[in-house]
Amino acid sequence: MLKEGERLDDLFRESMQIIQSREVFSFSVDALLLANFTRIVKRDRKIIDLCSGNGVIPLLLSHRTAKPIDAVELQPQLADMAERSIGLNGKAGQISMHTGDIRQIREMFSHSSFDVITVNPPYFTNNQPLKTLGPHSIARHEVHIDLAGVVAAARFLVKNKGRLYMVHRAERSMEVVNELVGAGFRIRRLQYVYNDEHAETAMFVLVEAIFHSQAYVDVLPPFYIYDTDGEYSEGMLEVYYG
Secondary structure, three states: OOOOOEEEEEEOOOOEEEEEEOOOOOOOHHHHHHHHHOOOOOOOOOEEEEOOOOOHHHHHHHOOOOOOEEEEEOOHHHHHHHHHHHHHOOOOOOEEEEEOOHHHHHHOOOOOOEEEEEEOOOOEOOOOOOOOOOOOHHHHEOOOOOHHHHHHHHHHHEEEEEEEEEEEEHHHHHHHHHHHHHOOEEEEEEEEEEOOOOOOOOOEEEEEEEEOOOOOOEEOOOEEOEOOOOOEOHHHHHHHHO
């Protein structure tokens, strides 16, 4: 099951394991927060995760629903790790992993075919000073697809009144909102994530957007990863352990 340089990490709340490797991008707290933020209701029939990496978000969501989940990842090594993690956890009948480029999403899926879309996209533009090169570049920097491209793929896939869930860097939150609104989405929920209560600025923003909706936005209370003692907050412990 494991190849050279790989390891098994635990998804504690879901009682699952996931294959990871230092050679490629590993999931972080933002993926856990996005999966936790995502709402799935009875009427939802089809779910898809874009920029899926090693498949952590589909695995986390599969713990909460029996509905079919598709996932798309560009990098073959990560997609292969996801496939094996899906099999390891007995989810091969529910989660379908696709190795592909979401810039060609029209060739992979039908128009307006998903009720729920999740995406943890590349965060950094190519002119940001935080840019680094190496195996993590495509996952974290817009070297292959930018925010507009991600939103365009989601717009093609989403059903009328379908929902898109995204996590992004807080400093780009207004750009995220503008792109979504320009593509016909309406922001339904917004939550900023802070390191702790003393942090001067947020780290991440979690967004729920509905396609062709007239809903107004609910700005949720801040989410703190750590408490004042430097330990995981109660909210974060719930995300990890339930």
